[in-house]
Amino acid sequence: MGASTIGAIVTETVDILWAELHTQHMPEPTADAFKKIAAEFFETWNFPHCVGAIDGKHVRVKCPANSGSMFFNYKNYFSIVLQAAVDAKYKFIAIDVGGYGKQSDGGTFQASRLYQALMDKTLKLPDPAPLPQSDVMAPYVFVADEAYPLLTFIMKPYGGGNLPLSHECFNKRLSRCRKVVECAFGILNSKWSILSKCIDTRADLADNIIKCLCILHNTIIDREGVVQNLTEVSFPRSDVAWELAGRPTNNAKGVRDIFTSYFAQNPLVYT
Template sequence: MSSSSDEEIAAAYLLLKKRRKKTNRRFWVNPFYTINLGYSSYIVAQELNHDPVKFHGFYRMSKRTFQTLVEIIKPEISKRDTNYRKAVSAEERLLITLRYLATGDSYRALTYYFMRGLTTISNIIATTTEAIWTVLQPKYMSTPTPEKWTSIADRYYTLWNIPNCLGSLDGKHFRIKRLPKTGSTFYNYKGYFSIVLMACADADGLFTTIDVGEIGRNSDGAVFRTSNLGHALQLGLLELPQPRPLPLGNDDFPFYFVADEAFPLKNYIMRPYSKRTLDNRKRVFNYRLSRGRRSVECAFGMLVSKFRLFEGPICCKEETINSVIKAACVLHNFIRIKQGIFTQPTETIADRQDQVHIPIEPMPQPQIIRNHSEAQNIRERLCDYFLTPAGAIPYQWNHIV
């Protein structure tokens, strides 16, 4: 047989393979779902309108907040009915997504709860989470203006006694099921596969900016360097406010973010002193900085507490995982803003001064002359400020041991 005949046979085989018909679906909609649609969780949930407590537990938000969310997102997720079947309503699409976030149940479990097909559930979650981020982000997680940055700094000083602080930075590893053909790319030092959320939170635990999708094997410092926030700060694109004096001070002091040891020390990032060279002065600084970092840790805690999906491994495609995390973060901001968070601290600085504290006087340290970088000099100035009457808090010496 000639080579040309072999080529013709191979070409004919490939053509037949391309034309091979797909397996026909047995049903357009499975009769089991059609018959039992009246028993779905969406139908049962309608009765919760009369019980605000149970409504909040099921929807993870108040009835008024849910109705507001539906009005905002309905144009983006509504579908049109066809001659074959009725479209899933916007309210049910949103509820399916919220229940997935709230419980972390598998797609297959949700099919029996809501009497919808597996592919339908998968598409609803993917499209709805993307729509939530697209619609809510411009208003509830927009890039702060210089005026907004200043108000965040003022709020930080009111709640956490940290002047000129614009937010706290940290990374959060979300456990995932190993993605196909990725090997150990997403395997982190904690011993599981994860995707990293790099976030900045304000004093009230609201996310001001997030970056999702970095592989779990990278450290927080490496994730920050490659994140959009890291690039924006490096290039000066965030329009941070101009330096201003610290409270009761005279010299201008730059605005900054607080972070842990995994982040680099920069003019705009304050990190703790190394534990190997601590004295009482530096211990006080580290304690005061840790107070400022609590806001982002609290934000992560509230996020996981409300959306239990993040307590176990997320089993989705990589694109859907990123959409789910972003949607949960912006929903966190939306719910807290709508349901009220801006309460004044119950204890003022004057009240704390009335309490009995026996401060431990700082031990005299030998004067060592070093050539500090600009970022180190800024940290030294802030450290000295925390020891002055204007910047100290009465109980800070209780935490140096």
């Protein structure tokens, strides 16, 4: 069987799998679906009003024809970027695949459908509501690491050293919650070894293969649960550096302060 025939079979297979599975196993979230996700994050990770953890992952690919250095990343290999939002059960809520490896300056995130939907308010996030066992109103938010921008809908850690105890508590609570996206990438890598190698095919097919693996990841979790022993899965730190221009707004800082005060008044109790 020739390479072109194999390529045609793979192309048809991944297209069919995505078409058949994505509406059931990665549907566009509704406000009610986000509320359910937030309840699961609070129950499991003690972070209220969290509707997802976001991060990016470089996937090694063959240098696309006539692409120059567009896909050559800061780690000195050619890659495309998987940008993902993950729920409390390690499932992908939304993905964007195909960002250039060179786009380590935030271009991939800014170009993602998730970012655009958040910015133009077409994503159906729930309306602000009181935090659990509180009368303090807060919006629903995504959590991210320090390389992301601080926005009213994206919470990131406080930076710098010698932080006040309340800021350290916020950072620890956010870090615990955010690790679900690292875990999801780790599970994905451990299940599909192709992601640990160079995907040697044309760029558009590589994009669709990655999308297909993400939807299969969700399908397996929906049907079987997280079957891996998570202690045996490697959860690397994010390998994508987002650097969006601009300082956080006072509104974004105010939202983070709301969560910081809430965590200070409702500390975790370890038993």
